[in-house]
Amino acid sequence: MKFVTKAALAVAVAPLTLGVANAFAQDWQPDRPINVVVPWGAGGSTDQVIRVLTPIIGEALGQSVVVVNQPGASGATGTAEVLAAPRDGYTWTGNAIANNATYQISGLLPDTNIDDWHLYIAVAHVPVVGVPADSEFNDFGELLDAFRERGEGITVGTAGVTSSGGTAIASISQAGEFEYRMVAYDGGGPAATATAAGEVMVTTQLAAEQAELIRGGRIKGLAVLSDQPLEIAGVDPIPPITDWLPDMPLAPDYFGILVPTGVPDEVISALDAIWESDIANSETLLNYTLTNGAVLTPASGEAARAMAMPVVIEKACAALARGEAENDPSTIGIDCDTHSEIGG
Structure with missing residues (x-):
């Protein structure tokens, strides 16, 4: 659905x-x-x-x-x-x-x-895979390849294991068959801000926590955890993660x-x-x-x-x-x- x-x-x-x-x-x-x-x-x-x-x-x-x-x-x-x-x-x-x-x-x-x-x-709300504006990754496919090659060398900022971002990256890693290293912050906002600042390489927090940073050109939204593109006012639609992981469960x-x-x-x-x-x-x-x-x-x-x-x-x-x-x-x-x- x-x-x-x-x-x-x-x-x-x-x-x-x-x-x-x-x-x-x-x-x-x-x-x-x-x-x-x-x-x-x-x-x-x-x-x-x-x-x-x-x-x-x-x-x-x-x-x-x-x-x-x-x-x-x-x-x-x-x-x-x-x-x-x-x-x-x-x-x-x-x-x-x-x-x-x-x-x-x-x-x-x-x-x-x-x-x-x-x-x-x-x-x-739905999570978005976001990276700093100057990231080496320009689409989710490139990031997915890097996850599979570098595993825990890729840092992911979230609000913790049980947060929306934490469960999102866990689900993505299971579907994509890779490892990663989580860095936990006190909330999704701080995790998104840390990503924009380059403290971590990726965040999987919710769209609402990244929207202003994406609109302001500080974060690139690579994929949304949905089977439909995500519309955020003022930016290009963010493609669905199912373009790369078609069988990933979503909710x-x-x-x-x-x-x-x-x-x-x-x-x-x-x-x-x-x-x-x-x-x-x-x-x-x-x-x-x-x-x-x-x-x-x-x-x-x-x-x-x-x-x-x-x-x-x-x-x-x-x-x-x-x-x-x-x-x-x-x-x-x-x-x-x-x-x-x-x-x-």
Whole structure:
């Protein structure tokens, strides 16, 4: 299934009117600021998306929604803080949904999975293989040949093993049959900046984290992890990686807000209504996606879970295949023999 097609499926939900959304939101009247913990450094794809979302949510609720960056352990440090916080509705997290769903597999957070969260997806992101502007590599084919010849002599900047960039290069290396050397940073933004500066030779972080650097001529986008070219405003389309690795498995990464289960029902009712109206109809969020090579995919509840599970399953089973899984995916209900949910 094509990336654009999968993403477009998410908008096939009829939005409520703005008035109805605000009426539901008023049922919960937060009396103090809400904290949204971003478990990555500032400037990365998660941070970008959450900083677009929080003012929209804050306006609907009539209360400040504050972004708190708390990087560490590939996002597990900040996520653990959210899980340990009181379940009063005032502490959320922002992340790629697949990260929260697979921390148990990586062993970083052995007691959590996707069903510990209320899901609010906003956008879909896709990784891009980027190199510094003065790189010796001018297309992905040249880079692929170099990976196969030089292996760990090629450095790849990512936000860590379990980040979108980390899982992207792992998947590419498996499909392309090569080795590499990862250099981890505190977020996708820092990894992209380091690549532009020539600290590393390649990055596989998300398009949103590289878009401004590509537009500014500091990074060359060699391939997008999709079977369709990626359109980023102001630059030539980035070719799909399937031009070189036609059988590589692909799945977009979905980003948004996650609220721990156990919070008061009125918190969830308010967010559900806000998501179906204010978020789904946000011109600001739409402009962000058009500028940064992302796709608007608003969804919540069971619809969000159904959207996220394909990439969750792929990420969990790929970790198992690479020998990186501390816990078998069956512990979170995933059968890697069939690449499906157990009982799903």
